[in-house]
Amino acid sequence: MTDVPRGAGTPPPANYEEEFTHAYRALKPFLHRYVLVRYCRFQADVADEIVSDIFFKAWHHWHEVRLIPDPIPWFLTTAKNAAIDYWRRKNKDIPVEPNESDVVLVSRAADADTRLELLNSLEAMGTLPERMRDALAQWCAGWTQQEIAEVMSLKETTISEYVKKARDRVARSVGRSRTRKRGRHRARQAEPPHHRENRPDREDQS
Amino acid sequence: MKEALRCFLRWLFLTVWRPARIREGDRLLRQLSEAAHAVPSKHDDPEYSERFLRALFTGTYARGQLHGRMGATACQGGRGRSTVAQLDALVEAWLDALTIDCPVSRGADLRDLLRRFALELAEQVSGAVLDDRAVQEIGVQLATSLHIDQVSFRRTIELLTPFLQAVTSADGFEAGEGAGDSVPRWIGVLAEVVEGYTAGTRDRALGEQAEIVEALSNARAKHWRALVDDADRFEKLLTSSPVAMGLLDTSGRVIEANEALAAALNRPLPAVRGTDLTLYLGGEAHALIAEHMFAAILGGKRSGSIPAVPLAATGLEQPKWMRLLWAMPARYGERIRVVLEDVTEHHLTQRWLEHKATHDHVSGLPNRRYLEQRLDHLLSGAPGTGTVGIYAIRLDGLVGIAETFGRIAGADALRALTARATQAAASTDLLAQLDPTTFAVVVIRPESWVIASNMIRRLVERLADPLPVTDGTAVCITPTVGAAHGVPGRTTVHELMHSLGRSLLPVAAHDRTTVVETTRRDRDQERNQLLAELPAALGRGEVTILHAPIARADTGHIVGAHAIPSWTHPGRRTIPVTELINLATAVGLSAPVVPWCLDRALADAMAWRATLGGLAPFLRVDLPARCTVDKVLVDEIFAVLDKHRFPASRLQLAVWESSIIDPYGEPRREIIQLTSRGVRLYLNDLGAGVGRFDLLPRLYLQGVTIAARLTAELERTPAQSGPTTLKAMIDWGTHLKVDVDLRDINDEYQRDLACRYGATNIQGHVVGDPQTPADLEQLINDAHRRPCAAAGG
Numbered sequence: 001m002t003d004v005p006r007g008a009g010t011p012p013p014a015n016y017e018e019e020f021t022h023a024y025r026a027l028k029p030f031l032h033r034y035v036l037v038r039y040c041r042f043q044a045d046v047a048d049e050i051v052s053d054i055f056f057k058a059w060h061h062w063h064e065v066r067l068i069p070d071p072i073p074w075f076l077t078t079a080k081n082a083a084i085d086y087w088r089r090k091n092k093d094i095p096v097e098p099n100e101s102d103v104v105l106v107s108r109a110a111d112a113d114t115r116l117e118l119l120n121s122l123e124a125m126g127t128l129p130e131r132m133r134d135a136l137a138q139w140c141a142g143w144t145q146q147e148i149a150e151v152m153s154l155k156e157t158t159i160s161e162y163v164k165k166a167r168d169r170v171a172r173s174v175g176r177s178r179t180r181k182r183g184r185h186r187a188r189q190a191e192p193p194h195h196r197e198n199r200p201d202r203e204d205q206s
Numbered sequence: 207m208k209e210a211l212r213c214f215l216r217w218l219f220l221t222v223w224r225p226a227r228i229r230e231g232d233r234l235l236r237q238l239s240e241a242a243h244a245v246p247s248k249h250d251d252p253e254y255s256e257r258f259l260r261a262l263f264t265g266t267y268a269r270g271q272l273h274g275r276m277g278a279t280a281c282q283g284g285r286g287r288s289t290v291a292q293l294d295a296l297v298e299a300w301l302d303a304l305t306i307d308c309p310v311s312r313g314a315d316l317r318d319l320l321r322r323f324a325l326e327l328a329e330q331v332s333g334a335v336l337d338d339r340a341v342q343e344i345g346v347q348l349a350t351s352l353h354i355d356q357v358s359f360r361r362t363i364e365l366l367t368p369f370l371q372a373v374t375s376a377d378g379f380e381a382g383e384g385a386g387d388s389v390p391r392w393i394g395v396l397a398e399v400v401e402g403y404t405a406g407t408r409d410r411a412l413g414e415q416a417e418i419v420e421a422l423s424n425a426r427a428k429h430w431r432a433l434v435d436d437a438d439r440f441e442k443l444l445t446s447s448p449v450a451m452g453l454l455d456t457s458g459r460v461i462e463a464n465e466a467l468a469a470a471l472n473r474p475l476p477a478v479r480g481t482d483l484t485l486y487l488g489g490e491a492h493a494l495i496a497e498h499m500f501a502a503i504l505g506g507k508r509s510g511s512i513p514a515v516p517l518a519a520t521g522l523e524q525p526k527w528m529r530l531l532w533a534m535p536a537r538y539g540e541r542i543r544v545v546l547e548d549v550t551e552h553h554l555t556q557r558w559l560e561h562k563a564t565h566d567h568v569s570g571l572p573n574r575r576y577l578e579q580r581l582d583h584l585l586s587g588a589p590g591t592g593t594v595g596i597y598a599i600r601l602d603g604l605v606g607i608a609e610t611f612g613r614i615a616g617a618d619a620l621r622a623l624t625a626r627a628t629q630a631a632a633s634t635d636l637l638a639q640l641d642p643t644t645f646a647v648v649v650i651r652p653e654s655w656v657i658a659s660n661m662i663r664r665l666v667e668r669l670a671d672p673l674p675v676t677d678g679t680a681v682c683i684t685p686t687v688g689a690a691h692g693v694p695g696r697t698t699v700h701e702l703m704h705s706l707g708r709s710l711l712p713v714a715a716h717d718r719t720t721v722v723e724t725t726r727r728d729r730d731q732e733r734n735q736l737l738a739e740l741p742a743a744l745g746r747g748e749v750t751i752l753h754a755p756i757a758r759a760d761t762g763h764i765v766g767a768h769a770i771p772s773w774t775h776p777g778r779r780t781i782p783v784t785e786l787i788n789l790a791t792a793v794g795l796s797a798p799v800v801p802w803c804l805d806r807a808l809a810d811a812m813a814w815r816a817t818l819g820g821l822a823p824f825l826r827v828d829l830p831a832r833c834t835v836d837k838v839l840v841d842e843i844f845a846v847l848d849k850h851r852f853p854a855s856r857l858q859l860a861v862w863e864s865s866i867i868d869p870y871g872e873p874r875r876e877i878i879q880l881t882s883r884g885v886r887l888y889l890n891d892l893g894a895g896v897g898r899f900d901l902l903p904r905l906y907l908q909g910v911t912i913a914a915r916l917t918a919e920l921e922r923t924p925a926q927s928g929p930t931t932l933k934a935m936i937d938w939g940t941h942l943k944v945d946v947d948l949r950d951i952n953d954e955y956q957r958d959l960a961c962r963y964g965a966t967n968i969q970g971h972v973v974g975d976p977q978t979p980a981d982l983e984q985l986i987n988d989a990h991r992r993p994c995a996a997a998g999g
Contacts, residue, residue, distance in 0.1 A: 020259075020262075029247070032245075033245075036242050037238065042245060044245045048247055048249065052249075052258065055258075121234045121235065140239040166235070167231030167235060168231055170231045
């Protein structure tokens with residue numbers, strides 16, 4: 001007998017597990033990519049753990065979630081909470097800045113230049129406002145602007161503006177002065193974190 | 207105007223600069239998106255998904271249990287955790303493992319150190335090339351800096367194994383899936399850690415032994431110091447003490463001594479009294495020691511000691527080392543109290559330990575520690591004292607010997623290679639062993655720098671020679687050379703060694719051992735034996751000259767004879783000795799091979815001139831490769847020509863490029879002497895062994911011989927491109943207006959092609975095989991009669 005979480009004392013329908021399985025299979029790739037970009041800086045194992053956590057919560061609240069016409073916002077909110085929980089357990093904030101471990105352990109498949117650009121792009125993403133970052137992460141996870149607008153309950157023009165501004169900012173941070181960023185990135189690796197945090201970013205000021 | 211400029215700039219911003227920037231942003235974000243799509247998820251695995259869902263549905267995937275399990279299995283497998291999380295957990299668990307039993311202080315420094323170690327290991331597992339030295343250094347530091355014991359080290363390995371496995375899996379390199387690696391990288395990394403720990407443990411043990419020996423010695427020194435300082439006790443024990451004691455005046459003369467002192471000096475007691483004690487101490491340096499001792503006393507120092515001085519007493523079976531302690535209290539006036547303690551055993555033990563600590567235990571060469579101390583001394587010198595160079599020769603394949611034939615064979619092989627290296631690098635300033643498979647050669651002096659490249663080349667050649675391992679088996683190792691240099695005052699030892707290590711990294715080490723084929727070994731053995739027999743064979747007349755006919759390519763008439771020495775060895779088949787003669791010349795065998803061949807060949811040619819008259823062929827003789835056309839050779843050739851009164855214009859010398867071009871790339875002057883006398887020069891191997899085409903017009907050549915391997919292009923089924931190289935070479939010779947000869951023309955088809963392409967002379971099977979002078983004479987006669995008969999018929 002399966003341990004089905006009961007909700008409101010109503011017996012589960014016959015296709016209770018099938019529904020969940022269907023939702024799990026449909027959403028897991030998107031959620032993995034979203035969490036990967038948005039909350040764990042491409043640490044695949046962390047993303048896996050957070051995704052497992054999301055579906056764990058989803059299963060325990062499935063009697064409610066299954067009734068929501070569009071459950072995606074619920075999953076995104078849960079993803080955010082699961083990520084915060086995860087990093088809180090590690091006594092850390094959600095990582096924004098690249099750290100030494102990322103550089104050493106994450107994303108070895110790419111060549112050095114691509115990897116550096118990737119890290120710089122992630123760093124630039126970290127400087128974006130919260131909603132803009134959400135929109136961009138979903139865009140990177142493979143959704144169209146229309147889908148993002150539906151999920152975030154915003155106008156498509158707003159999302160379009162978000163994405164455009166985000167592209168602009170990322171390009172300004174990374175693309176325009178890629179070479180200089182590389183030098184600064186290396187220099188930052190050698191500096192203590194507090195120094196890095198206290199130093200004003202000249203480029204951002206401009 | 208200003209408004210127009212503003213509008214233009216705005217237009218420029220909106221149409222050119224901003225879109226370009228957004229395109230760049232698009233590219234970066236697309237890259238980010240692609241990277242996100244490329245990262246694999248465990249949930250993509252159908253099996254994992256099924257298990258996950260089943261665990262959810264059955265309630266076994268409870269959240270609390272999940273995190274509890276993860277916490278408990280911090281580093282035992284670590285599946286489901288990020289590599290960063292595993293790194294943190296590893297460091298904490300490692301910290302626990304080290305601080306339970308070992309006297310290691312748990313603190314931020316240790317945590318940082320372990321984290322650095324873990325990151326270094328992870329990087330080595332994931333990197334392109336394994337820097338084994340860096341990994342071994344971690345093991346060494348675990349043993350020497352942290353002093354961890356065997357139990358802690360076992361726990362360390364137990365912790366590192368799943369962590370490195372996880373890092374390997376995260377990078378997409380599962381076991382056995384590396385580029386051609388049969389063993390996963392993490393196993394190699396762990397093996398290097400263990401090796402480093404073993405070496406570090408040995409160093410630590412030797413260091414601890416040295417400390418114990420030193421502590422014992424100090425304790426004894428303290429005991430005797432107390433005795434010397436206590437005048438009353440010294441007086442009481444002076445006669446009865448088993449340790450050599452005595453009283454001296456300020457000039458070092460013995461006033462009073464005990465039996466032990468007399469025994470130590472190997473002289474009777476009365477003879478000791480009144481003699482200068484310093485004469486027995488320090489050998490040749492006794493004056494220095496006396497000066498040191500009495501300067502200290504006269505300088506106001508009332509007591510002192512010299513840790514170890516050699517005893518120069520006559521009649522001693524073994525050299526003795528003594529510790530000298532003295533004191534001069536005021537109560538005894540000018541008398542000095544002296545104790546001589548025998549520290550021979552301590553001294554020898556100390557030297558033995560020092561040697562063990564600074565030399566490799568298998569090869570006996572100075573080890574890395576000694577090398578670094580020496581380099582540190584050299585590099586800390588004044589700037590401008592001379593560049594310090596270091597070459598590292600890594601012996602790829604040495605590990606394979608131990609794995610294939612056993613550790614004893616591996617150690618024997620290393621000793622044999624060490625002997626070779628010591629011999630080949632005798633002129634170097636220091637030969638050391640960096641690690642079990644790497645030698646290091648240090649170059650310091652200017653005269654060493656002059657010969658450095660030759661020495662390294664010789665060393666590499668010697669090390670690459672086949673190495674007998676067991677009966678009937680020999681192996682070849684592959685030396686790989688790295689190099690680095692440092693400037694005193696500007697380079698540190700660490701930088702120099704790091705640079706040296708990096709210079710070896712681009713070439714990945716391979717541990718495959720090349721086993722030499724027995725047939726090749728036998729062939730080499732046979733060749734070398736024949737070379738040793740060659741001088742005697744020349745004397746016995748076993749070497750004879752055969753002649754290969756040379757014919758015109760267009761008419762087919764035999765016009766020349768190519769002298770080919772051949773050795774009819776007793777008990778063996780006839781051996782062509784051209785290669786053997788080349789080898790004899792290369793190794794500098796002093797047998798007069800060239801004059802002998804010329805003499806025999808000219809004798810045959812003179813006989814043909816007598817019998818064939820105008821039909822007599824010209825004579826071509828090969829000079830051995832690496833045989834230089836110098837004055838001595840020219841004189842020998844002229845002497846043989848004069849002896850037989852043979853016309854020089856009928857002699858063709860087939861030479862090699864290196865024979866007639868000097869080391870500076872200029873034609874040798876001796877070829878003018880030869881050609882002015884009338885001797886014709888033929889250049890061998892055009893198209894393969896000739897590189898200075900620009901010099902060909904200045905070499906006074908009669909002709910060139912195309913390389914045999916190009917003649918092979920004249921096949922019946924030519925390649926699609928045809929014999930283009932051969933054709934080009936023949937055209938080149940025609941352009942220079944010299945004869946062009948082709949060898950190994952074996953059938954009519956090839957002869958026709960050679961004729962069509964413009965070759966002058968040909969030789970090979972179609973013309974005739976090498977034969978005796980009589981047979982060649984017969985052949986020429988037959989060839990001459992045949993056209994006549996045909997004309998008569």
